[in-house]
Amino acid sequence: MKKMKKLKRILSIALIGSVLLSATACSNGTKQATTSNTKTNENKVIELTFWHAMGGKGGEAINKMVKDFNQSHPNIKVTAQYQGTYDDALNKLKTSEQSKAGPDIMQVYDIGTKFMIDSKWVTPVQKFIDEDKFDTSKLEPNLLKYYTVDNKLYSMPFNSSTPILYYNKNAFKEAGIDPNKPPKNFSEIEEYGKKLLKKDASGKVTQYGYSMAIYGWFFEQFMAKQGALYANNGNGRDKEATAVAFNNDAGLNIINWWKKLVDEGIAGNFGRKTDDTKNAFIAGRTAMIIESTASLKSILDGVGNKFEVGTAYLPALNDNKDGGVVIGGASLWILNNKSDEYQKAAWEFIKFMVSPKEQVFWNENTGYFPVTKEAYDLPEMKMHLEKYPQFETAIEQLHSTPINRAVCVK
Numbered sequence: 310m311k312k313m314k315k316l317k318r319i320l321s322i323a324l325i326g327s328v329l330l331s332a333t334a335c336s337n338g339t340k341q342a343t344t345s346n347t348k349t350n351e352n353k354v355i356e357l358t359f360w361h362a363m364g365g366k367g368g369e370a371i372n373k374m375v376k377d378f379n380q381s382h383p384n385i386k387v388t389a390q391y392q393g394t395y396d397d398a399l400n401k402l403k404t405s406e407q408s409k410a411g412p413d414i415m416q417v418y419d420i421g422t423k424f425m426i427d428s429k430w431v432t433p434v435q436k437f438i439d440e441d442k443f444d445t446s447k448l449e450p451n452l453l454k455y456y457t458v459d460n461k462l463y464s465m466p467f468n469s470s471t472p473i474l475y476y477n478k479n480a481f482k483e484a485g486i487d488p489n490k491p492p493k494n495f496s497e498i499e500e501y502g503k504k505l506l507k508k509d510a511s512g513k514v515t516q517y518g519y520s521m522a523i524y525g526w527f528f529e530q531f532m533a534k535q536g537a538l539y540a541n542n543g544n545g546r547d548k549e550a551t552a553v554a555f556n557n558d559a560g561l562n563i564i565n566w567w568k569k570l571v572d573e574g575i576a577g578n579f580g581r582k583t584d585d586t587k588n589a590f591i592a593g594r595t596a597m598i599i600e601s602t603a604s605l606k607s608i609l610d611g612v613g614n615k616f617e618v619g620t621a622y623l624p625a626l627n628d629n630k631d632g633g634v635v636i637g638g639a640s641l642w643i644l645n646n647k648s649d650e651y652q653k654a655a656w657e658f659i660k661f662m663v664s665p666k667e668q669v670f671w672n673e674n675t676g677y678f679p680v681t682k683e684a685y686d687l688p689e690m691k692m693h694l695e696k697y698p699q700f701e702t703a704i705e706q707l708h709s710t711p712i713n714r715a716v717c718v719k
Contacts, residue, residue, distance in 0.1 A: 362393065398417070399421050413644055431463065434656065448663070449469070451710055471636065471710075474598075474623060477590070478616065499575065501518060502597070516594060517577030521567070591608060603676045605697075605699060621702060672693070
């Protein structure tokens with residue numbers, strides 16, 4: 310009996326030990342699983358898709374900026390995808406949003422602003438600005454005004470540009486024109502153009518005085534320069550625009566002046582593609598052109614040492630002091646097709662893209678001027694402007710443009 314009781318005690322102790330060991334093992338297993346899950350959450354990578362319309366140098370610059378962002382933000386991974394032209398990209402967005410398969414961040418050109426707001430596919434960046442207490446005073450006020458509707462900043466200015474006059478300083482000298490006194494208005498364009506016109510022995514034009522692509526944006530710019538509206542209801546700022554407002558003397562003056570230069574052989578007509586006019590300038594076939602500031606880098610690279618490139622403000626039609634240039638380029642939008650977590654990650658990416666250092670890099674590699682004023686405080690930017698003073702023209706023109714309805718088209 311004693312042996313039997315002793316055996317039972319031994320078995321009981323063994324059984325209790327086994328249960329405790331099993332319980333401990335389960336407990337440890339649970340802790341390990343919890344720890345593992347916590348670690349997984351901490352290491353979660355939010356993957357974002359960024360659609361853009363930048364090819365060539367611009368596309369290369371964006372890829373570098375995205376790579377730098379991903380390296381500095383290990384919990385967010387952005388994949389940049391080139392979607393063709395601005396029109397191509399917007400059309401693809403329209404198709405993709407029908408099935409909610411669009412990107413998280415979208416680059417849309419300035420004239421797509423109204424469509425994007427009306428689409429209801431976006432979350433205004435104003436939401437994140439307010440939550441983050443982001444200081445917008447460091448951004449260019451003209452740019453903010455353009456993309457602000459009903460007191461909300463809907464998208465973040467990113468690649469902003471304006472049109473400027475490019476001219477061949479060497480050609481100016483040969484024609485007896487002071488290369489440091491570019492034309493300021495239409496009359497001087499015509500006067501200078503006649504002197505710059507060159508023909509060979511057979512009478513064929515070898516160098517036009519002036520050229521401009523057949524591009525609606527340039528017409529819009531010359532309207533704004535006169536302080537004239539492009540559409541009614543304050544360019545759509547007071548309420549929905551219902552009709553154009555350029556079918557008046559302001560619009561006719563532009564067309565008549567342009568036609569006169571072409572008819573007299575002073576202006577060369579290289580068609581609708583802006584690249585064709587730009588390439589004619591690079592090749593020395595025309596001495597002056599109107600082109601976006603975004604083309605400055607490619608023009609300087611293309612010209613090389615062939616001649617010295619000068620830049621000047623967009624010429625004026627009249628003496629209107631309220632006129633200015635219209636913001637061009639594009640901005641960054643946050644799509645609302647995913648949760649707040651993804652949208653906040655998209656906001657982090659946008660903040661990075663408009664940071665001073667990145668905007669200096671962007672300016673150096675494209676010609677788009679910085680959207681943040683703090684970029685000009687960086688030594689890299691100061692050195693860049695010293696080396697390429699042509700970039701200052703766009704910056705000064707932006708800062709001298711008054712904020713008004715004529716230059717803020719909704």
